[in-house]
Amino acid sequence: MDSRTFTVQQIYQDRRQYRVPFYQRPYVWNRDDQWGRLWEDIRDKAEARLQGGKAIPHFMGAVVLEPQRKQGLLGVERHHIIDGQQRLTTLQYVLNALVHTLRAAGNDKLLALIDACLTNSNPETMEDVSVERFKLWPTFRDRKQYEESMTATSVDELRQRFPASFTQTGSLRKIGVAHPPALEAIMFFHEQMLDWVIDETEVEAVTRATALATAVLTDLSIVCISLGEEDDAQVIFETLNGHGAELHATDLIRNFIFMRAGTDADDLYSNLWSQFEAPIWSESQTRGRLSRPRLEWFVQTAVQAQTSEEIDVGRLYAGYRRFVDSAAGLHAAGAQLTMLNRYGEQYKALVTGAGSTPISVFGRRIAVWDASPTHALALRVATSSMSPDEQLEIYGCIESYLVRRAVCGLSRKNYNKVFAQQLKRLIDGELTTAAFRNALSSLSGEASRWPTDDEFRRQWIDGDAYPGRLDAAKLRAIFHRLETAMRTEKTEELVPLTLDSLDIDHILPKSWYSHWALPDGTTALAFDAVNAQPLRFSSAAIDSRTQAILDREDALPRIGNLTLVHLGVNRSLQNYGFGKKRDALFEHSNLHLNRALMKRDTWDEAAIVARGEALFEFATTIWPGPGTS
Template structure:
């Protein structure tokens, strides 16, 4: 970054052009807020010069410039105005007014200094002379008025050139909204100069010289020119923290159309045909991911860059990432590509059709699954058939839903799905490859639950509200309902979630209306009086858990749901018979009673559909899940369980390497550092296997093989259990830490 204090003459005298980016607002400075103060400062500096004094410079503020690449000897130096376009535009209007007064006074020598700050010389050597002659090139919304206004040489030409605008202004008595600020600014400054000259007509030449010197040399700016490593987005946001927020896509839009201007001469048609769709409210809508809130267009740009680069893209460095991507592409090619991806992305987000990506978008809408978007775009542009795409998308949805049901974290999804995107850069995407990769994931942070884990959590865990909010439960039951309907069912249309509520068959407040399994009713104030080991309390707690199990939940129309509330089962059943045609509720209509056994049976029945809808990997769950499940059971019995006791009891059913009554599961990793070299080993079938293939029954014999001396292997080795990320000294797992 280069920073310097320069005069107006130094800012404009070189053969260069300052271009106002597309993302910046139109010209908005006006007489009351800016022009009058600027003219007052100029008049003060000029008056000091007339009095024979050297004025103290007046600082107008800072301008931040981003150099644009020069690709031809016919290109002039061009700079994108990151900040300060209102100042520079006002100075051009001021210089235009000064030029007209100097022309009337026939001050040709001074006039040439001013004209050199308004126009770039030698248009015959320019690639686009109609544009490149201007020292400043405004945003396209100001462009037509600007070109005419600054080119006028005589004051009476304004009424001829802007007849229609003057007529509209006079009729509406408005000006700022009519695109007339350029004309107003020039006329204002012109009138101030002329009035001063008329007041002191005998001194008019000296006044014009003093005004010219005040403008060109006494007004100064801080010019900040960015280097290649500087991020224009970050700098603009820092300088304009209290103004309108600048998004990365504003800079990207400017980047594209600056390039389009160089390549095509005029970017207006390209803007109308290929960029204007991105100005739609759909793309401007703010979306929150984690703690970040950005317009949907920013997230879209991040997604397509991840697709193109096959790597993770930091949203805070989006602009620089796009520059890297677009370096070898024309502006037209960039826009065509953006529009191609945009069509797929919109299908994904809206999810209202039958194409594979629309179906996928509809299914993941409630699952906060934006981390899958790049993979989804890759799949839908891969050339795979619709059937193959649907199968892959089914695997991904299953991965998300099974993990959610099992209470597993979603924090690692960014890494999981980015790994899939990276893999596709080296290997072609296929149904089998996605299935194999997801199936191979291990550990609590990444695994794809097998049927045994999925079934246990589905039927036994309290999922409603504890693990999943109502909207996600609704989504699950919508898919269950659709799976229960055969192809011959008349009601085959998709259900509308907003018209349905989750209904607890056994109500959440069941005490007065629903007897326990022993036939007795419970009073709310009764629970506090029961002993903790009371059989009656156990029945109550069992009932309380059962009410939020999956087997006790269903869908009902909003009105029916509210009317039933905490009613007796028979009343609920009869209302379902009258009002509900959902297949979810058909088995309930023939029930005579509803209790914990019925809830369990219905949970199992629903699971038979769930495992097919969200079909998962083959086989039984990995060892780490057995450990987690067993540990959970042990924790219920005692809070004093130790790591060694866990290993002794929970791995007994698994083929492990057992040493000193401590069991290390297969694939436990080991490492040791000896004389600066790292040695590694892994648990095979009942033994520790070194990297050279040798197997050992004890850690000390393995350590002795490496060191050649007697070594305590329990302190020599560090180990890391499958699915864990922390290394610990092997001896820490022995009782007492010995």
């Protein structure tokens, strides 16, 4: 390891290219956090040059470089930037902005000095002129806008190349546009430099431009740490960046993978990693109390699908390294990326529900059921040799298990263990559709059992569904599946069937007191219901009217009393008597869920039980229980 301090001119004057490796993050420095302070430092040094003061270099920090062995006579020297790519990239933008400023100030004599720090010479001896001519070559994600910005010969050409970023008067838009970072940086430094150079003072612009160029080239210094062959670039990168708040675990994982890539790194990135740079993978996804980029949850799930062992997302990078180090055949970058790609498309289908594959259908159906413990098993099933029908049968068992336990009010705390066991059986080659159903059917106890039809029916008919054991999203999902099952080939289909715009309604309303008579013909007040509740726990006798009030309150949250209605109906009628409510809310509904309601003249506790029974017949077909198929 060799450490030296260099000026900007010394860093860039040799025929050399600094490459940002694939595993590095894209350029992220900006006006508020870094550019503004850097410009102030440059301006101060330029002012000192004008005043003839002693030049005291401004220290910009350190960069870590890894020299690359040159193959053959052609080509430029290459150094990988292990740490410090933001500084070195920004300095290229500063130098580019300085070129535009010198031209505007009429100081062409210094252009050759600046250009020597931006462009490598002797293109005839390069292997790839389009790449090697640049002093710095960014990571794949930044290249297009970097190249377009850095090769523009004037500010007018920048305006032509990026018309969406400029106003009609030619200034950079301040709001409403996410500018390419290279363009925004160059324009920021150019505007600051030009304002300073043409300042209305006695000093000519040419002289001020010379002072500015001198400050940039010779008064900014950086410590360059050059690694030797015995130094481990990966360990150094992790040491420098592993505790930074800006890095995600998958940034370190990307580093870990591409540190093992050879000359095929470009192809591996383009063909096997670039898909993971899409916005969907950086979106935040929440599980429990933890929010992480979706890519982190995916990597965790992919490793678990491969091994059946749960990996702590809070220690994802360390867990991934252990996984690769212990896995036969996964040490090479290509093998790791192939494994991740095998699961990547399946995971995207699972979490988005897009498409018609079995795992897409499963993803849509379980989206609201807090089903992340099933994801690793789902990936393994999707990438197995099972036929689509066999996959759908496995997924159907999982969905039934989740729905039945939710309706019965059973805990989901043991789901990780339950589905990890089934995943291990699949990895060991022991899992068939019949074996999977038998395994779930054999589970017992509150924490794990798959509710039988008898238990499912009791809770479906009499349980507190909403409000209660199910939230609005879960209840709407149940109604979606019921509605789909109720439609036959002879009935009109909604393609695709969506109930998202419908609202959950209690047919017997929660505020039933004024318009819904009790069996004895009387009505009740809200405080009658409140006063009746303590009597449930009293040894005192309960009269028939009070019991009727309690029975009615019990019936409110049951599935038989719940349905979906359009948000646009007159909701002021929702608490009225059944006849008026039926005509206002259900008469124009095209849902099969509501067809039976249109034919009824009355609605009471017995009707709620009867409707629950009717819906349950569909439920057992949709979500068959243990021991059935």
